[in-house]
Amino acid sequence: MPSASLPRAVFAMDPVHLPLLFPDPLMARLRRTAEIDTGFVVRDFSDHAATTALADIEVLITGWGCPRLEAGIAASAPRLRAVLHAAGSVRSLVGEALWERGVTVSSAVTGNAVPVAEYTLAMILLAGKDVFAHRERFRRTHAQPTPAETSATGNFGRRVGVIGASRVGRRLLELLRPHNFDVLLHDPYVDAAEAAELGAQSVSLDDLLLRSDIVSLHAPDIPDTRHMLDHARLALIRDGGVLINTSRGALVDHAALTDELVSGRLHAVLDVTDPEPLPADSPLYRLPNVFLTPHIAGSLGNELERLGRIVVEELERLADGLPLAHEVRHADLASMA
Numbered sequence: 001m002p003s004a005s006l007p008r009a010v011f012a013m014d015p016v017h018l019p020l021l022f023p024d025p026l027m028a029r030l031r032r033t034a035e036i037d038t039g040f041v042v043r044d045f046s047d048h049a050a051t052t053a054l055a056d057i058e059v060l061i062t063g064w065g066c067p068r069l070e071a072g073i074a075a076s077a078p079r080l081r082a083v084l085h086a087a088g089s090v091r092s093l094v095g096e097a098l099w100e101r102g103v104t105v106s107s108a109v110t111g112n113a114v115p116v117a118e119y120t121l122a123m124i125l126l127a128g129k130d131v132f133a134h135r136e137r138f139r140r141t142h143a144q145p146t147p148a149e150t151s152a153t154g155n156f157g158r159r160v161g162v163i164g165a166s167r168v169g170r171r172l173l174e175l176l177r178p179h180n181f182d183v184l185l186h187d188p189y190v191d192a193a194e195a196a197e198l199g200a201q202s203v204s205l206d207d208l209l210l211r212s213d214i215v216s217l218h219a220p221d222i223p224d225t226r227h228m229l230d231h232a233r234l235a236l237i238r239d240g241g242v243l244i245n246t247s248r249g250a251l252v253d254h255a256a257l258t259d260e261l262v263s264g265r266l267h268a269v270l271d272v273t274d275p276e277p278l279p280a281d282s283p284l285y286r287l288p289n290v291f292l293t294p295h296i297a298g299s300l301g302n303e304l305e306r307l308g309r310i311v312v313e314e315l316e317r318l319a320d321g322l323p324l325a326h327e328v329r330h331a332d333l334a335s336m337a
């Protein structure tokens with residue numbers, strides 16, 4: 001039985017995620033750390049059971065599907081001191097009232113960055129090896145490529161442009177290190193010295209687009225970044241260049257991108273689009289130079305347990321009176337995903 005001194009916690013999310021976020025051994029560890037009814041999950045903060053549960057809780061464990069935490073929650077949960085989010089961004093989750101009350105907010109966003117960076121590394125390697133084009137050609141010809149058809153193939157010395165030293169961007173930069181890439185970075189918050197420490201050369205956005213073979217977008221969707229790749233910027237990418245977008249569709253002008261892809265001048269790997277999903281008649285579903293996936297780069301399946309672990313470790317720190325390792329500061333929200 002949990003002792004009375006353990007923090008009282010409640011889950012608030014779509015319950016479908018619970019078994020993958022907290023498989024049995026992790027759920028048992030959670031029960032040793034908090035006083036929690038692991039069979040109860042809040043879906044709607046206005047229902048009677050939720051209001052009763054909130055009255056004496058100190059910790060909300062949230063996840064995808066949790067309603068926005070507005071002023072009413074601050075009132076119904078007077079002892080609430082921490083929101084631990086077992087998912088990514090908290091921007092649309094935590095309302096001003098909780099920030100103003102000084103509730104500590106922590107997110108597993110760093111854990112969610114891991115599979116996005118892995119997906120991106122995989123796509124960079126496949127694109128650099130020209131695997132997508134070779135597959136299309138093989139389907140048509142059933143023949144080995146000629147030396148002329150492979151002259152531009154390969155990852156040795158390939159130049160990769162990373163836009164955004166975000167959590168995903170930083171993890172990707174680590175994953176790129178063991179390979180023979182030449183890495184450029186554009187991030188207005190990162191200077192040349194820090195970029196060099198991250199294994200990249202700091203450059204302007206235009207310079208990155210002009211010089212990269214493969215451009216990978218990892219900036220957040222904020223007013224500054226909307227359509228940061230517009231018609232003029234896309235035109236800077238070299239003929240045959242590859243654009244990888246695992247960030248958000250809004251960063252790219254999709255009318256201009258579609259023109260570039262229909263013309264065959266550029267190649268793209270798109271995990272996110274604008275709109276999402278694309279209309280059924282979008283040519284991007286069928287173009288041979290576009291590799292389109294349905295927003296799967298973030299945590300799925302067994303990758304959710306990584307997020308659950310981060311939350312349980314945060315809860316253990318909280319119970320021991322230690323500082324949290326994944327706290328989100330309100331002041332940073334403006335430049336965050």
Ligand SMILES: NC(=O)c1ccc[n+]([C@@H]2O[C@H](COP(=O)([O-])OP(=O)(O)OC[C@H]3O[C@@H](n4cnc5c(N)ncnc54)[C@H](O)[C@@H]3O)[C@@H](O)[C@H]2O)c1
Pocket residue numbers: 088109112113116163164165166167168169186187188189190218219220221224225246247248271272295296297298299335336337
């Ligand atoms: N495809 C998916 O499943 C998936 C999953 C997770 C995250 N994402 C997306 O990946 C992107 C990165 O996520 P994150 O959690 O690592 O972000 P993050 O919150 O860590 O990004 C913030 C950082 O981005 C950088 N940045 C801010 N403005 C910039 C600009 N104008 N140009 C370049 N860099 C800028 C700064 O370094 C800032 O600290 C986001 O767009 C996010 O929505 C997608």
